[in-house]
Amino acid sequence: MYVAVKGGETAIANSLDLVADKRRGSRDLAELTLEQIDQQLGLAVDRVMTEGSCYDRALAALAIKQARGDLVEAIFLLRAYRTTLPRFGDTQPLDTTQMVAERRISSTFKDVPGGQVLGPTYDYTHRLLDFSLAAAGERPEAPTAPVDAGQALPRVGDILEREGMLEPPPAQDGDASQDITRTPLVLPADRPVRLQNLARGDEGFLLALGYSTQRGYGNNHPFVGEIRYGQVPVAFAPEELGFEIEIAEIDVTECDMVNQFAGAHNIPPQFTRGYGLAFGHAERKAMAMALVDRALRAGELSENATSPAQDEEFVLSHSDSVEASGFVQHLKLPHYVDFQSELVVVRTLRAEVEERNRQTVLDQAAE
Amino acid sequence: MPDGAYNYAYLDEQTKRMIRRAILKAVAVPGYQVPFGGREMPLPYGWGTGGIQVTAAIIGQDDTLKVIDQGADDTTNAVSIRRFFARVADVATTTRTEEATVIQTRHRVPETPLKDGQILVFQVPIPEPLRMLEPRETETRTLHALTEYGVMQVSLYESIARHGRIAKTYNYPVLVNGRYMMSPSPIPKFDNPKLDNNPALQLYGAGREKRIYAVPPYTSVKSLDFEDHPFEIETWTECCALCDSKESFLDEMIVDDAGKRMFVCSDTDYCQERQQQHRPEKT
Amino acid sequence: MTALAAGFDDSSHDSQRVFRAVLDAFSHPGRILAIPAKVEAPGALSIAATAFLLTLVDRETPLWLAPDLDSAEVRDFVRFHTGAPIAPVTAAAAFALITPARQPMLDGFAIGSDPYPDRSATLVIEVPALRGGPNRTLRGPGIDGSIIAGIAGLADSFWSEWAANRALFPCGVDVVFAAGSELLALPRSIAVQC
Structure with a gap:
C-alpha cells in the first residue's frame, strides 16, 4: 500500500501529545515549578540565559521545564522567543568594577586590592555523591558576612596596565553596538562581533577549543588575571530623558585572562588580554571564552595562526549550538528525492562498469 | 490568532522590514546571495528556517499557501510548516499548485507549470554553490566578485574523467542571468530546466547561513555543462x-x-x- | 506645527500588502502597480512614495531627502512613523527620496561593491506620471522579452545616467518611480533602449 508518506498530520499531532506526556512524567509526582528550577537548577538557568542571550530567569526556567532539561533545546526555545521582541535601544556598557562580588579570585597575585573572595564554588568540593541529598531534610543556611555594596572593586588587570605590563583595553568604540542577532556575520569580523558570537557560543565547543590551545594548538600561555561573579547594575539612557536610569541588576561572571606575548614589530613584550563574560555564574564558559577570544587575536598580534582556535571563520561559523543542533538533526528529514537521484546515477554507473567488464571478458576470450 | 504573545506571521515588523529589504536587493541582483540578519525561528535550523523567514516576511491574509517537502504536501515537515503558518499567519492553505499564491518547497519544483504572480520559496541548507570546493566564505565571496568559477568547471570535468559523465545529481549548479553561479538548493537536476525563464518569482532562503537570493521571473537559469557533455536530466x-x-x-x-x-x-x-x-x- | 499625517491604519497588514506590490514591481520592471493601502501623504510626497517609506525604512536605514522634498512636515512624518535617521549626505543613505530636479540624478549614492553589491542605495523618484512620457523599451530579468515604459518628467540625460548605472552591474543603485498612488521599479539589472 502507498502509505509511506501518508498520514503526516495525524502522526505529528500524536507525536506532540506524546512528547508533552513524556515531559510531564509520572502524575504520581508533583510537577516542577519554575521557582524550583530557578532556585535549585540555577546554573542550568544561567547557561540557558547566556547562550540564549536573554536575561530572564523565569523564561529560562520555563524553557528548561518545557525541554525536559535538554539545555540546548531550552536555549533554542528562549532564542526563538527573544528574537521576536522589539528593541527600544542599547543599554550603557556594564561597568563590572561596580560589581557587588560574591566571588572574586586572581591566580596571578597572592593578594589583590579588594581581596580574594572564594564565594560559592565547586572547586574545592570532593566529587563524592552526597547521599544525604537523596533523603528529605533541610540544611541550615550558611552564614555570610555583610557585603559592602558601596566599594568599587578595581580590576587586577588595571594594576598591571598602569605598570605598562599589560596592553591597555581596546579604545571605547563609539559604535560598538553592532548586534549580531540583527545583522549577519561579515568576515573578517572585529573583536566586539567575535565576543558577541563567543558569548552566545556553545559552552562545550568553546571549552574544547580553549582546551586545545592549552595542548599546543595555538598556545597563548594564559593566566587567570581575575574571575569575578556578582551583581552589576544595568543602565539605560532613553533619548527623550537625556540621562541614565538604572533599569536592573543582573548576575554576571567575568573572566580576564592574562596571556604572555613575546612582542611584535612595534609592540614591546607585554601581557595581552583575553576576555570572557557570561550571565549568571558560569566560570567554565567565561574562561573558555577568554581563551578563545585571545586565540582569535592571533592575526591582530602578528602571531602565526595555524590552529583551529585561531581560525576566525572556523570558530565563528560553528560555535552556535542552535545552528549546529538544527543542521545535524535535519538529517532526520526525508531526503527521498535526492537519494532517488543518487540511486539513478549509481545504477547507471554500475551498469556501465559491468558492461565494460563483460566486454573485457569477451575481448579476452576472443583473443 | 491564537498565539497573542507573537506578532502576525511570528516575526516582529522590524525583522520583516529587514528581510523585505534583503529580498528586494536579491531580486535586483539575480543569483547573488544577500546576507541578512537571520533570526532564530521556532523550528530548527536545517528544517527550513530560511524559507520560513522569507515566507513569513512576504505572506499576508490574501495569500493561499502550499508547502511541499520531497514534492509531497503530506510529508511530516511540510505538514509542520503549513500548520505553523495556518496558526501564526491566519492564512488559507492548499495542496493544489495552481491555487497557491506562495509555495514553500524543500527539494522539489512542482511538476505543474507555475504562473505569473506565483512565488516559489525554496528552503536552502548551503546557499554557496562553491562551498564544498572552497569552505571559506572570504574566498568564495571573492570568487563571485571576480566571476571566477573555474574551480567548479574543474570539479565537473573531473567527474567526467572519472565516471564518463557529470555524476552530480542534485543541487546541480546553475548560472543565473549569465552572471552569478547559484545553488538551486538540493532539488534533483531533473527540476533544473524548470527554473529557466519561469514566469513565477523564485526566492531562496538559507536561515542558518543567513543568506537570501532570488531569480526574478523570465530570467535565464542555465545548468553548467560542457559542449561535449551537455546537461541532461534523470x-x-x-x-x-x-x-x-x-x-x-x-x-x-x-x-x-x-x-x-x-x-x-x-x-x-x-x-x-x-x-x-x-x-x-x-x- | 501642522498636524501629523496618519500612517497605515493597520501597519502589519498594510505594510505586507504594500511590500507585495513593491516586490511585484521589482520582479516585473516596467509594470505599474497600484498601492493597495490607504495613507495620507505629508508635504510634497506622493501616496506611493509615502507607502513605500512606511513599508521599508526604519531606524536601521538612513534616508536622504532631496531639498525640494525636504520639509519639517516630511521630517516629522518620517521620524514619527519610521524612526529612520535623516542621512546628512547622499553616500550615507540606504534609501533616498528625490525628484528629477536633482541633476545629475543618480550621482553620489552608494552603489555597493563587487563582493557586496547589496550595499547600495534604493532611490524613490517622484515623477509627474508613470504613463504618457516618451516610450522606452526595457529588457532584463523579470521581463518576458521587452516592455514599454512611458515615465513622464525625466530628462533624456537620465537615460544615459541609467546606462552608466547598468554598466556597473552587479553594483549600482535601484530605482522606484512614484506618481500618485502608483509605482514602477527599475532595478539595476535592466537595460533601457531609447
Whole structure:
C-alpha cells in the first residue's frame, strides 16, 4: 500500500501529545515549578540565559521545564522567543568594577586590592555523591558576612596596565553596538562581533577549543588575571530623558585572562588580554571564552595562526549550538528525492562498469 | 490568532522590514546571495528556517499557501510548516499548485507549470554553490566578485574523467542571468530546466547561513555543462504506478520484504490531479 | 506645527500588502502597480512614495531627502512613523527620496561593491506620471522579452545616467518611480533602449 508518506498530520499531532506526556512524567509526582528550577537548577538557568542571550530567569526556567532539561533545546526555545521582541535601544556598557562580588579570585597575585573572595564554588568540593541529598531534610543556611555594596572593586588587570605590563583595553568604540542577532556575520569580523558570537557560543565547543590551545594548538600561555561573579547594575539612557536610569541588576561572571606575548614589530613584550563574560555564574564558559577570544587575536598580534582556535571563520561559523543542533538533526528529514537521484546515477554507473567488464571478458576470450 | 504573545506571521515588523529589504536587493541582483540578519525561528535550523523567514516576511491574509517537502504536501515537515503558518499567519492553505499564491518547497519544483504572480520559496541548507570546493566564505565571496568559477568547471570535468559523465545529481549548479553561479538548493537536476525563464518569482532562503537570493521571473537559469557533455536530466524506464505519468520525477518504494519496487510520482498534487482526470469520480 | 499625517491604519497588514506590490514591481520592471493601502501623504510626497517609506525604512536605514522634498512636515512624518535617521549626505543613505530636479540624478549614492553589491542605495523618484512620457523599451530579468515604459518628467540625460548605472552591474543603485498612488521599479539589472 502507498502509505509511506501518508498520514503526516495525524502522526505529528500524536507525536506532540506524546512528547508533552513524556515531559510531564509520572502524575504520581508533583510537577516542577519554575521557582524550583530557578532556585535549585540555577546554573542550568544561567547557561540557558547566556547562550540564549536573554536575561530572564523565569523564561529560562520555563524553557528548561518545557525541554525536559535538554539545555540546548531550552536555549533554542528562549532564542526563538527573544528574537521576536522589539528593541527600544542599547543599554550603557556594564561597568563590572561596580560589581557587588560574591566571588572574586586572581591566580596571578597572592593578594589583590579588594581581596580574594572564594564565594560559592565547586572547586574545592570532593566529587563524592552526597547521599544525604537523596533523603528529605533541610540544611541550615550558611552564614555570610555583610557585603559592602558601596566599594568599587578595581580590576587586577588595571594594576598591571598602569605598570605598562599589560596592553591597555581596546579604545571605547563609539559604535560598538553592532548586534549580531540583527545583522549577519561579515568576515573578517572585529573583536566586539567575535565576543558577541563567543558569548552566545556553545559552552562545550568553546571549552574544547580553549582546551586545545592549552595542548599546543595555538598556545597563548594564559593566566587567570581575575574571575569575578556578582551583581552589576544595568543602565539605560532613553533619548527623550537625556540621562541614565538604572533599569536592573543582573548576575554576571567575568573572566580576564592574562596571556604572555613575546612582542611584535612595534609592540614591546607585554601581557595581552583575553576576555570572557557570561550571565549568571558560569566560570567554565567565561574562561573558555577568554581563551578563545585571545586565540582569535592571533592575526591582530602578528602571531602565526595555524590552529583551529585561531581560525576566525572556523570558530565563528560553528560555535552556535542552535545552528549546529538544527543542521545535524535535519538529517532526520526525508531526503527521498535526492537519494532517488543518487540511486539513478549509481545504477547507471554500475551498469556501465559491468558492461565494460563483460566486454573485457569477451575481448579476452576472443583473443 | 491564537498565539497573542507573537506578532502576525511570528516575526516582529522590524525583522520583516529587514528581510523585505534583503529580498528586494536579491531580486535586483539575480543569483547573488544577500546576507541578512537571520533570526532564530521556532523550528530548527536545517528544517527550513530560511524559507520560513522569507515566507513569513512576504505572506499576508490574501495569500493561499502550499508547502511541499520531497514534492509531497503530506510529508511530516511540510505538514509542520503549513500548520505553523495556518496558526501564526491566519492564512488559507492548499495542496493544489495552481491555487497557491506562495509555495514553500524543500527539494522539489512542482511538476505543474507555475504562473505569473506565483512565488516559489525554496528552503536552502548551503546557499554557496562553491562551498564544498572552497569552505571559506572570504574566498568564495571573492570568487563571485571576480566571476571566477573555474574551480567548479574543474570539479565537473573531473567527474567526467572519472565516471564518463557529470555524476552530480542534485543541487546541480546553475548560472543565473549569465552572471552569478547559484545553488538551486538540493532539488534533483531533473527540476533544473524548470527554473529557466519561469514566469513565477523564485526566492531562496538559507536561515542558518543567513543568506537570501532570488531569480526574478523570465530570467535565464542555465545548468553548467560542457559542449561535449551537455546537461541532461534523470529518466526512468518505469512510469508512475498510480497515474501512469512518464514525465514526472518518480520516487522508488520498496513494497515487500522481497525488495519488490514500485515507482510513484514524487509530486503528490500532480499525481492526484492526473488520477482524477483519468478516473472520473463515481457519483 | 501642522498636524501629523496618519500612517497605515493597520501597519502589519498594510505594510505586507504594500511590500507585495513593491516586490511585484521589482520582479516585473516596467509594470505599474497600484498601492493597495490607504495613507495620507505629508508635504510634497506622493501616496506611493509615502507607502513605500512606511513599508521599508526604519531606524536601521538612513534616508536622504532631496531639498525640494525636504520639509519639517516630511521630517516629522518620517521620524514619527519610521524612526529612520535623516542621512546628512547622499553616500550615507540606504534609501533616498528625490525628484528629477536633482541633476545629475543618480550621482553620489552608494552603489555597493563587487563582493557586496547589496550595499547600495534604493532611490524613490517622484515623477509627474508613470504613463504618457516618451516610450522606452526595457529588457532584463523579470521581463518576458521587452516592455514599454512611458515615465513622464525625466530628462533624456537620465537615460544615459541609467546606462552608466547598468554598466556597473552587479553594483549600482535601484530605482522606484512614484506618481500618485502608483509605482514602477527599475532595478539595476535592466537595460533601457531609447
